[in-house]
Amino acid sequence: MKKSNQASERGRLGGWYWTLGSLALLALAWLLPASGIMNLYLQQVLMYVGINIILTLSLNLVNGYMGEFSVGHAGFMAVGAYVAAILTVAVFPRAWGPVVFPLALIMGGLAAALAGLVVAFPSFRTRGDYLAIVTLAFNMIVKSILENINAVGGPRGYMGMSKLSNLVWVVFWVLVTLLVLRNVIYSNLGRGIIAIREDELAANLVSVNTPRLKIYAFCLSAFFAGVAGGLYAHLLQFINPRSFSILKSTDMLVMVYLGGIGSLAGSILGASLYTILMELLRPLELWRWVVGPLLLVLLMIFRPTGIMGLKEVRWLQPTASEETGWGKVARRS
Amino acid sequence: MLQRGIWQVVRVLSCLALIVGAVGCGAKSEQEVRLGVNAELTGSKPTVGDSCKKAMELLAEQINQQGGLKVGERQIPLKLFIEDNEDKAESAAAAAQKLISQNNVLAVIGPNASGNAIPAARICEDSGVIMISPWSTNPKTTEGKKYIFRACFIDDFQGQVMAKFARQHLKADTAAVLYDVASEYNKGIAEFFKQFFEADGGKVVAFASYTTGDKDFSSQLTTIKAAAPQVLFLPNYYNEVPLQVKQARNQGLSCAIIGSDSWGSQELLTLGGADLEGSFFSTHYAPDIATPKAQEFIKAYEAKYGKKPDDVAALTYDAGLLLCNAITQAGSLDRTKVRDTLAQVREFEGVTGKMTFKGGGDPVKSAVILQVQNGQFKYFASVQP
Numbered sequence: 001m002k003k004s005n006q007a008s009e010r011g012r013l014g015g016w017y018w019t020l021g022s023l024a025l026l027a028l029a030w031l032l033p034a035s036g037i038m039n040l041y042l043q044q045v046l047m048y049v050g051i052n053i054i055l056t057l058s059l060n061l062v063n064g065y066m067g068e069f070s071v072g073h074a075g076f077m078a079v080g081a082y083v084a085a086i087l088t089v090a091v092f093p094r095a096w097g098p099v100v101f102p103l104a105l106i107m108g109g110l111a112a113a114l115a116g117l118v119v120a121f122p123s124f125r126t127r128g129d130y131l132a133i134v135t136l137a138f139n140m141i142v143k144s145i146l147e148n149i150n151a152v153g154g155p156r157g158y159m160g161m162s163k164l165s166n167l168v169w170v171v172f173w174v175l176v177t178l179l180v181l182r183n184v185i186y187s188n189l190g191r192g193i194i195a196i197r198e199d200e201l202a203a204n205l206v207s208v209n210t211p212r213l214k215i216y217a218f219c220l221s222a223f224f225a226g227v228a229g230g231l232y233a234h235l236l237q238f239i240n241p242r243s244f245s246i247l248k249s250t251d252m253l254v255m256v257y258l259g260g261i262g263s264l265a266g267s268i269l270g271a272s273l274y275t276i277l278m279e280l281l282r283p284l285e286l287w288r289w290v291v292g293p294l295l296l297v298l299l300m301i302f303r304p305t306g307i308m309g310l311k312e313v314r315w316l317q318p319t320a321s322e323e324t325g326w327g328k329v330a331r332r333s
Numbered sequence: 334m335l336q337r338g339i340w341q342v343v344r345v346l347s348c349l350a351l352i353v354g355a356v357g358c359g360a361k362s363e364q365e366v367r368l369g370v371n372a373e374l375t376g377s378k379p380t381v382g383d384s385c386k387k388a389m390e391l392l393a394e395q396i397n398q399q400g401g402l403k404v405g406e407r408q409i410p411l412k413l414f415i416e417d418n419e420d421k422a423e424s425a426a427a428a429a430q431k432l433i434s435q436n437n438v439l440a441v442i443g444p445n446a447s448g449n450a451i452p453a454a455r456i457c458e459d460s461g462v463i464m465i466s467p468w469s470t471n472p473k474t475t476e477g478k479k480y481i482f483r484a485c486f487i488d489d490f491q492g493q494v495m496a497k498f499a500r501q502h503l504k505a506d507t508a509a510v511l512y513d514v515a516s517e518y519n520k521g522i523a524e525f526f527k528q529f530f531e532a533d534g535g536k537v538v539a540f541a542s543y544t545t546g547d548k549d550f551s552s553q554l555t556t557i558k559a560a561a562p563q564v565l566f567l568p569n570y571y572n573e574v575p576l577q578v579k580q581a582r583n584q585g586l587s588c589a590i591i592g593s594d595s596w597g598s599q600e601l602l603t604l605g606g607a608d609l610e611g612s613f614f615s616t617h618y619a620p621d622i623a624t625p626k627a628q629e630f631i632k633a634y635e636a637k638y639g640k641k642p643d644d645v646a647a648l649t650y651d652a653g654l655l656l657c658n659a660i661t662q663a664g665s666l667d668r669t670k671v672r673d674t675l676a677q678v679r680e681f682e683g684v685t686g687k688m689t690f691k692g693g694g695d696p697v698k699s700a701v702i703l704q705v706q707n708g709q710f711k712y713f714a715s716v717q718p
Contacts, residue, residue: 039434039435040430040433040434040460041427041430041431041433041434041435042434044426044427044430045427048423048427143515144515144544147514147515147544148514154514154517154520155514155515155516155517155520156447156471156473156517156520156521157448157451157517159451159473163455163459232423236422236423236426236452236455237452237455238422238451238452238455239422240422240448240517241515242422242448242515243421243422243423243448279427282416282417282428282431283416285374285375285415285417286374286375286379286417288375288417289375
């Protein structure tokens with residue numbers, strides 16, 4: 001009796017920490033730029049960091065937790081970016097911009113999730129390298145389609161968006177992604193997704209509905225990539241198919257494996273470190289592409305699983321009351 | 334008594350320190366003309382970024398050797414801040430923002446490729462900082478923006494020039510186009526060429542495309558050969574054109590071949606060799622009929638770097654000259670004043686010819702047509718706008 005009280009006490013406290021922490025972050029994201037303490041360049045870099053965190057977190061769901069090797073994440077980002085941009089430019093009246101922006105982002109995310117199905121279905125039958133080729137092809141197909149649609153500018157790109165992305169929205173979506181993915185991963189669903197990574201056959205045998213979980217994982221991952229794309233489009237106010245090439249997907253892969261697979265904190269760390277490091281190394285010009293990759297190679301030699309591979313920080317793990325409350329959640333390892 | 338004396342000294346000294354500090358701070362922004370360079374130093378077009386950087390460094394060196402740029406009564410040295418944009422849209426925007434927020438530049442030269450110049454232009458426009466792109470030919474870069482300029486002509490004009498040239502000089506009634514559909518520059522020129530060629534009474538009998546990096550063009554060239562055009566237009570980059578020309582000749586296509594300013598690199602001649610003999614292309618300037626001003630630039634560039642300047646170097650140099658000229662004319666380091674002067678520049682003589690701005694960001698300037706003769710680029714004709 002006493003024990004369960006304690007547990008719920010901790011649970012409530014944990015919830016409070018989350019709420020307060022999130023509110024504090026959002027307040028900071030609004031205050032720092034508004035008060036002029038943070039200049040536009042720092043804001044720009046931080047927004048890139050935020051967008052990359054969303055991308056890395058969402059890719060980690062597929063690559064890290066489900067153990068598939070998706071290399072076409074930029075394709076989903078492109079779908080989200082174009083759909084969200086078309087919505088705010090051509091569909092909704094311009095004056096509604098700030099109000100409908102979240103809606104446009106969600107629609108972009110949903111469109112990307114729909115595109116996620118394109119990859120999810122082949123994943124029932126193929127795994128590993130072959131699925132990687134499917135995702136690679138998906139990325140190329142999206143890029144080629146966009147290059148050939150003149151209505152969205154073709155290779156010249158699409159523009160006309162207002163600058164609707166700001167630090168508050170970026171932080172907000174980072175928090176949403178983090179919360180949703182954390183709750184999915186430590187739920188029944190997440191256990192199934194991890195089971196697919198460990199042994200798909202065995203997972204099937206213990207009645208894990210692997211096809212359905214794959215659809216969920218791919219669509220959820222694509223959804224957040226799409227949202228990140230929408231934020232990106234309204235930050236740069238210009239998108240072109242070339243921005244969503246394989247190179248972009250490679251960047252995301254680097255961030256996932258740098259931070260560590262199967263770790264939310266790792267994704268945050270990987271995306272932040274990589275983005276900020278590459279920005280700081282900018283004055284090195286060509287040498288940046290020696291120093292940056294060299295650091296990666298060294299990391300892979302000394303920490304082959306990435307900085308936080310398969311580990312999680314405490315505050316991202318479910319609290320005791322959530323464990324007892326949901327029953328099916330695995331214990332903290 | 335002694336104590337009072339010490340206090341006095343301290344007071345005087347602190348006043349002095351304050352004054353020096355204030356003057357120092359106030360003078361700091363006036364001590365140098367801060368210019369940003371936002372160039373493609375890494376990524377898929379490193380030669381473009383390299384030429385851009387070298388031309389600006391040459392210009393800064395020349396001006397600083399003379400004691401600096403004349404602004405009003407004073408001579409102020411130039412200080413360059415060079416940033417790499419990796420040939421990526423988001424990095425170009427970040428680099429532009431860094432130059433503005435961290436380095437407080439008066440103006441930015443670059444980026445060169447339109448895909449990078451458009452997002453960077455947005456940032457500069459929002460901050461009210463002048464940006465001159467040496468090489469971005471997409472009309473959208475400057476469209477509807479007050480602080481954004483370019484030093485080159487736009488795609489429409491070049492498409493028109495080549496269409497006119499094919500119709501009037503080559504007397505072609507039919508033309509074929511092979512272009513890279515994944516690159517905004519190639520596609521833009523190809524479409525404008527088609528539009529103007531057909532408006533001029535000609536007919537585009539084949540309009541074939543490929544994707545960046547393709548090495549085999551035989552299926553497109555078969556279609557083109559079947560259509561039997563009198564001229565083949567290849568508005569593609571210098572590293573791809575030689576392969577296309579070689580394959581076209583192997584297929585037995587004997588028609589005249591013409592191209593655009595993306596041909597203008599010595600690489601083209603090394604790779605293309607005899608197959609390109611007699612081909613024409615439009616570009617920004619011709620080194621062999623250079624004006625004294627251009628000759629001076631070519632000589633200085635060769636002396637400093639040991640090689641001939643390409644288009645990007647010449648255009649970057651012009652962009653820098655235009656800006657310095659406007660600063661001197663405005664007699665001030667105020668961005669709005671410099672911008673207003675720049676928008677009204679008349680008959681400015683640069684390395685790549687005379688430029689006139691009519692209130693907007695696009696210059697009115699002429700193009701030249703070069704021919705490949707004996708493995709060299711030779712001046713053929715000038716085309717006025």
